Amino acid sequence: MTATTMAAPALPASKSSDAVSGHTRDRALWGAIMLAPYVLVFAVMVVYPVGYGLWLGLNWNSYRALFADPIFIRTVINTIVFLFVAVNLKFAIALVLSGFFVAQRAWVRFVLVLFILPWAVPSIPTILSFRVMLNPENGMINQQLFHWFGIVEGPGWLTDPTLAFCMSIMVHIWKSLPFWTLILVTGRLAIAQDLYEAASVDGASKWQQFKFITWPSLATLYVTSTMLSMIWTLGDFNSVYLLTGGGPGDLNHVLSTLGIRYMRNNNLDLGIASIIIAMPLILPMVYFMVKRLSKGAE
């Protein structure tokens, strides 16, 4: 005797459930079709280049060579100092200036337009014009010092390592300050004026108004902007390279310019390694920024 198992006859699907599952399938299909270009672009423009870069950077000998290069440690220190000074100074100034530009007067708005110009114009000509201006022999500043005060050897703006480093930071701040000031101006404008009026009636001083109204309202924007600025500052190639080329004497490189220095010397592996080495600095910042933004969204 053979046991036979009879399959239970399938229940005829109701018309409405068929329609629902068909509708869901269609939605999923359309979703996939609509998503495909984005996935493709993301894969081609982000995943592949970053993955290829990481793959190129998998040569451990490059990292050994990088650490053996005496210039590398100096570059790391320069990068950290550059990051710390440039970002903090820039935001401190931006915070103060945003208080000035928030005033709704016609002439202030006109000054704001002028103030935005350094950010709006392309980096290469403007930074190169600084380079020309700061040239110790023929630059406008030292020429004027010679002309007016008879100073033959003016300051070595780009030839003294410390001064040259300060100039790089100065140019970086000059270039990016308008943008961040504008962001903080926008943040200030979003604060309800009633709060200030009420505080004023209560006899709060300007400092107290700033401390108890402005700063708490701006803090999130300030910290998020600072993080974003840190990522951009870390990757700022133009301010250092166009102004000093990492000089004098390769003493003022930051990580972003050191990579190019290696690549110019046909040393692609070290160039890649010197850029990938910045990842431990960038990734936590990206993580914290995304976390903050997610909090904001909630």
Place this chain on the structure above:
Amino acid sequence: MKSVRCLVTGAAFAAIAAGWSGAAVAQETVTVWFTKGFYKGEDDALLAVVDKFQKATGVKVDLSLYATEDCVTKSVGAVEAGTPPDVGFCTTYDFRTTGKWAFDGKLEDVTDVITPIKAEFQPQALATTFLMNGKTKAKSYYAFPVEQQMMHITYWKDMLEEAGFKESDIPKGWDGYWDFWCDKVQGAMRAKGKRIYAVGHPMGIAASDTFYSFLTFANEFNAQIVDEDGKVVLDQPKNKAAMIEAVKAYANIFQRGCTPPSSVNWLDPDNNVAFHNRTTVMTHNATISIAGKHMDDMSNPALTEEQRATAKKNYEDNIRTAEFPTKPDGSKMTNLAAVKTAVIFADAKNKKRAKEFMAFLLKDENLQPFVDGSTGRWVPTTLKGIESPFWTSGKDPHRAVVYKQYKDGTIPFQFVYNYNFTTLNAENVWAKAVNRVVQDKIAPEVAVDEMIARIKQIAG
């Protein structure tokens, strides 16, 4: 009927076109990459050689001319990708790639081309193409010595006179020479209220002029860096002491304010620019390109007649090319020569024709017009070429000095013996040591210790 006629006519045209394209495909091609000439004469001479070669062999030469930096960058990329041209000649190959390519087995052994014409070349120039192959562990000819350059002093005679001196006042000895320019000439100019510097002294890390000038100083102090087997000997006490003196001397010109402060950031053209702008009275430069610029301007139709006349006056009277002073020990200096090398790549598609092309180019009647087309910027590597009236007649004041320097003898760069020195030159360990002294104010002895450590790290 009409449509049939159309069809037949179309088929006939298609057959003819196919025949032509077939013929085009069948024509052999040799791919050649060269650095674009500084002067039109160089390119014209090269195009003439290409034309002659094509007519003589029926082989098409696919010639590409690139700017100096592009040439080497494209070549490096192509070699890495395994798709190099058949022949490559970039004027910075010798500084940056030839030795390494030979060592890595990326170059074709060209002994069979060199051997029959060996006697026609200057032995010291030819020796720079006899390179080590790390794979075969043997030396062989892996490149062709096309032309070469040396280091020269260039000064404004009229500025010297303005400072109150004659050419005969310039001392010949080492210390007196630099004191003369730094103290007397600059001092006199400053006394006249002029903000002029005596010496254009390349100090920039990214300039090949800097390592060429510095190594000339090291040569003056007899600092031997490697031996002929490529072994680093700089750490030997005698050589180390000589190198410390060289670093001191090189840094000293900056420290005494004798060169424009911006020279620490100079790139290759900057000492030329400072000289042309009369910011400096003299400079040292590899090739006579500074004077050559004025010679070029003499016949430049884009300039006014007055500008051309000024250029002529500058070239013939105002600008002087001179030799370096004697060594600190009083002996005559032997010049450091950089021989510009052409190569055939191991991965080339048409090595046979590439060798034929190079053999053709190296024939005296072809090579000489090409080299001389640079109007003295490049110096011949053949015995016949350097003895031609172009160099020996003495009619040209600048070339006459170059010829004399050549006759004083030449020596090669360290990278000929140990290819790792191309990396050290690119990194410019020499300029770094000098900059450590002048910028970080460390003792020259410490800077040289750092330099030796780095050299040993890279070059063994």
